[in-house]
Ligand SMILES: Nc1nc2c(c(=O)[nH]1)N(C=O)[C@@H](CNc1ccc(C(=O)N[C@@H](CCC(=O)O)C(=O)O)cc1)CN2
Ligand SMILES: Nc1nc2c(ncn2[C@@H]2O[C@H](COP(=O)(O)OP(=O)(O)OP(=O)(O)O)[C@@H](O)[C@H]2O)c(=O)[nH]1
């Protein structure tokens with residue numbers, strides 16, 4: 001495929017030591033040569049691929065030196081996009097990097113859309129869609145483990161597995177094809193069903209295994225949305241502060257949503273906790289009123305984890321009991337705080353209300369119990385399995401939705417085969433499964449989907 005030449009700033013906006021303007025496309029080298037002067041006066045076009053060159057950029061309009069740069073020259077096809085790629089390494093000031101971008105745009109490049117470099121890597125066949133999506137996940141990863149999951153997917157582990165499953169389905173489709181073409185041979189039909197059933201059941205099992213990793217994968221990718229709940233003065237803010245102090249917090253701003261959300265992540269033993277709107281919930285003093293507020297209730301309902309804080313030095317109140325009622329169907333851990341003070345709480349009563357949920361006691365002023373709490377959080381969601389660094393996790397909601405659909409269609413096919421439904425009917429479901437799995441890797445994806453996916457990328461990626 002032949003495209004125009006795109007350019008963008010590929011480093012974060014703001015001041016840095018160095019910034020990179022990247023170009024990709026058939027004119028990338030020619031555009032760079034219009035601007036670039038090396039001490040040797042040699043044109044980049046005459047240089048070997050994958051070399052870097054010191055020199056200056058000159059503004060062709062004025063002939064004046066605009067920047068001191070290092071230019072990386074990477075000629076197609078062994079590049080990130082499989083096209084000619086030029087990277088101009090300039091001084092990291094805002095004015096400097098924008099001046100370089102302006103020069104290359106005046107030189108004939110077009111400003112890239114978000115994700116367009118990665119999109120080209122996809123369209124030019126270097127990576128498939130799930131690998132491209134992993135590139136984005138990599139940027140957004142909040143913990144080492146989330147990063148490993150994304151890297152693993154970017155290297156193509158998921159793609160390879162999906163490819164194997166589709167191959168099995170294809171073989172089964174081919175066998176059914178023979179059957180449909182030669183309906184007069186009963187022995188073909190006798191062979192077809194067992195082959196189809198065996199392969200389909202194996203595919204279904206593999207889909208199930210993948211789906212089993214999805215809740216963990218999703219947590220790694222998106223963080224565990226966590227709400228700290230409890231009556232006034234029990235120590236919610238103190239708990240939040242302890243978690244943030246012990247684990248470096250990452251604050252991200254998600255632009256482009258209806259309102260810009262600020263999220264705070266803390267990395268608890270590899271589990272990214274996304275502390276959701278806790279400020280909002282902490283704002284109102286009257287707890288009953290607080291739960292009554294529609295928004296707070298929604299935040300609560302959408303939480304993956306509730307840290308429910310009680311005061312060790314006070315007897316349970318009706319409010320506390322009401323809160324137990326509110327969270328009863330959710331994943332929560334009871335944090336009984338202020339154990340440095342004399343006990344007034346009835347622990348047996350608490351355990352009765354909490355059922356099989358875990359109780360952890362803390363004294364946040366004395367910094368006690370936080371370790372146990374963190375262990376409880378990690379155990380609750382990962383049950384020790386998360387160490388497996390090279391496991392293939394499905395973490396992307398789009399992939400999960402497609403796997404659920406594929407599970408349904410392959411189950412329909414299996415059921416139909418067992419009920420001796422005519423083969424051409426079964427083939428429709430098997431083929432649909434093959435298509436659905438293909439959408440994960442972008443084999444059967446339409447333009448609208450592609451545009452939507454890549455538009456979520458960062459500029460310059
Ligand atoms: N300066 C710079 N650093 C960067 C990137 C970049 O684009 N520029 N990357 C951007 O994300 C990442 C590196 N990712 C890359 C992935 C593939 C290829 C690439 O050229 N692949 C070719 C050739 C591989 C080979 O030489 O064997 C290929 O797969 O065909 C380059 C970078 C991180 N660091
Ligand atoms: N003795 C003792 N005091 C604590 C402990 N944890 C928190 N406190 C104190 O309890 C008070 C309330 O703590 P916060 O963390 O503000 O409680 P909160 O639940 O956020 O309070 P609201 O914002 O009013 O809902 C503060 O004076 C804390 O210093 C503890 O483990 N032991």
Ligand SMILES: [K+]
Nearest residue numbers: 236237238282
């Ligand atoms: K407070």
